[in-house]
Amino acid sequence: MTVRTRFAPSPTGFLHIGGARTALFSWAYARKHAGSFILRIEDTDVARSTPEAVQAILDGMRWLGLDWDEGPFYQMQRMDRYKVVIGKLLDEGHAYHCYCSREELDALREQQMREGKKPRYDGRWRPESGKVLPAIPADIPPVVRFKNPRAGNVVWNDLVKGEISIANEELDDLIIARADGTPTYNFCVVVDDWDMGITHVIRGDDHVNNTPRQINLLQALGATIPQYAHLSMILGDDGQKLSKRHGAVSVMQYHEDGYLPEAVLNYLARLGWSHGDDEIFTMSQFCEWFGFDHITPSAAQFNTEKLNWLNAHYIKQAELGRLAVDIAKRLADAGIQVSDRVDLQGVIALYRDRASTLNQIAGSIAYFYRRPNIEASLLEKYLTPEILPVLTALLEELKDIEWTREKLHEVIQGAVTQNALKFPKVAMPLRVMLTGSDQSPSIDAVMVLLGQEESLARMRSVLQVNV
Numbered sequence: 001m002t003v004r005t006r007f008a009p010s011p012t013g014f015l016h017i018g019g020a021r022t023a024l025f026s027w028a029y030a031r032k033h034a035g036s037f038i039l040r041i042e043d044t045d046v047a048r049s050t051p052e053a054v055q056a057i058l059d060g061m062r063w064l065g066l067d068w069d070e071g072p073f074y075q076m077q078r079m080d081r082y083k084v085v086i087g088k089l090l091d092e093g094h095a096y097h098c099y100c101s102r103e104e105l106d107a108l109r110e111q112q113m114r115e116g117k118k119p120r121y122d123g124r125w126r127p128e129s130g131k132v133l134p135a136i137p138a139d140i141p142p143v144v145r146f147k148n149p150r151a152g153n154v155v156w157n158d159l160v161k162g163e164i165s166i167a168n169e170e171l172d173d174l175i176i177a178r179a180d181g182t183p184t185y186n187f188c189v190v191v192d193d194w195d196m197g198i199t200h201v202i203r204g205d206d207h208v209n210n211t212p213r214q215i216n217l218l219q220a221l222g223a224t225i226p227q228y229a230h231l232s233m234i235l236g237d238d239g240q241k242l243s244k245r246h247g248a249v250s251v252m253q254y255h256e257d258g259y260l261p262e263a264v265l266n267y268l269a270r271l272g273w274s275h276g277d278d279e280i281f282t283m284s285q286f287c288e289w290f291g292f293d294h295i296t297p298s299a300a301q302f303n304t305e306k307l308n309w310l311n312a313h314y315i316k317q318a319e320l321g322r323l324a325v326d327i328a329k330r331l332a333d334a335g336i337q338v339s340d341r342v343d344l345q346g347v348i349a350l351y352r353d354r355a356s357t358l359n360q361i362a363g364s365i366a367y368f369y370r371r372p373n374i375e376a377s378l379l380e381k382y383l384t385p386e387i388l389p390v391l392t393a394l395l396e397e398l399k400d401i402e403w404t405r406e407k408l409h410e411v412i413q414g415a416v417t418q419n420a421l422k423f424p425k426v427a428m429p430l431r432v433m434l435t436g437s438d439q440s441p442s443i444d445a446v447m448v449l450l451g452q453e454e455s456l457a458r459m460r461s462v463l464q465v466n467v
């Protein structure tokens with residue numbers, strides 16, 4: 001049997017971390033078994049679905065590298081097929097028309113509540129042998145209901161939660177087509193899973209309640225029942241389920257904030273799944289290791305600190321050329337054009353060990369490409385009257401030296417020793433003049449990358465010396 005899994009989001013908003021983790025597990029299971037991963041867009045909620053949300057979901061999947069083998073299939077394009085299957089169920093006696101008016105159903109519910117019973121459809125239009133059905137009203141277009149089995153239990157061995165058994169008594173005769181003929185959610189899912197040959201339905205456990213109804217429908221259709229794996233929910237900081245409507249951040253926001261997709265994927269993989277003590281692994285390792293035996297059935301909480309830690313790791317490992325392309329774009333978005341004057345890869349190499357996002361790097365290195373505005377308080381603090389002559393003399397000396405780290409260090413150290421100062425007394429004002437900040441990597445390394453001409457120009461403009 002070839003494994004076929006699917007991810008089936010509703011395009012009512014962006015792809016968030018919770019959905020993405022579910023997509024990742026479904027994708028990994030297909031990849032592990034050399035099967036197929038199918039993308040299906042469940043867009044039957046016409047009022048809430050938008051083309052922008054479809055695009056946002058596709059963008060998020062592509063950014064993460066969760067490539068699909070088939071689809072995207074759109075449920076709205078499959079309406080004719082659903083109608084055919086509804087007809088089949090009606091013909092075969094697995095479904096029936098129900099002509100209850102809204103008022104009738106409301107009255108039924110009220111009566112059941114008064115009697116302390118669980119509100120449910122009482123099957124008044126359900127055909128049974130020997131039962132006389134009410135006269136068909138002229139003015140009420142019927143819905144189609146599924147004839148759910150009355151007795152027995154629906155039992156499945158959930159790959160995450162173990163055996164689950166639901167009594168058929170608990171299940172209503174589900175409406176599968178509304179009065180206007182449009183099919184309903186659970187029914188579309190069933191027809192799709194059947195037609196698409198899904199072998200493993202891997203989805204969030206917010207769908208557990210749908211599963212017994214779907215199994216009954218599949219059985220009535222004579223379909224093979226897939227295996228089910230209901231994954232725990234990802235909760236936000238407040239302990240609530242992340243959803244488009246509550247607390248979730250788009251996957252693409254992580255891109256914007258400077259996270260690498262491999263860091264986000266690695267983070268998501270560990271949300272509710274483990275492989276011994278392994279925290280850092282590649283996606284091919286993950287696909288190899290992934291299985292349902294090491295999934296925690298309890299909900300997992302999002303933790304930004306851990307994501308930052310992983311991102312810092314992947315930034316340190318990433319190929320510099322790739323980081324340079326990305327960071328140049330981030331700088332351009334902030335109105336800063338990088339130029340060949342400064343070796344961007346060299347600059348990133350100098351900064352990446354201390355960054356947990358690409359945005360932090362972009363923010364820290366902007367001064368290489370745009371002269372910094374230096375705060376008066378920094379000038380006052382570090383460019384004290386007694387140090388100014390030392391810096392002016394140093395500027396003179398820097399004009400004619402070989403522009404290497406070693407030479408720069410030697411010359412700066414010389415100025416320190418000659419004037420019987422401590423190293424920071426000279427290094428700090430240099431930092432401020434060159435970078436606009438009193439925090440930077442080693443100043444000689446900064447000066448090499450900034451270049452002789454630009455370094456001297458920045459010193460001159462602060463020291464107001466026109467030499």
Ligand SMILES: Nc1ncnc2c1ncn2[C@@H]1O[C@H](COP(=O)(O)OP(=O)(O)OP(=O)(O)O)[C@@H](O)[C@H]1O
Nearest residue numbers: 009010018019022203204233234241242243244245
């Ligand atoms: N917080 C979550 N944690 C884990 N899986 C989730 C989470 N939210 C949704 N999923 C799963 O992602 C898949 C796609 O879900 P869907 O597009 O309906 O997103 P949703 O966020 O639940 O939608 P909504 O925000 O409208 O409730 C489903 O399998 C669903 O179970």
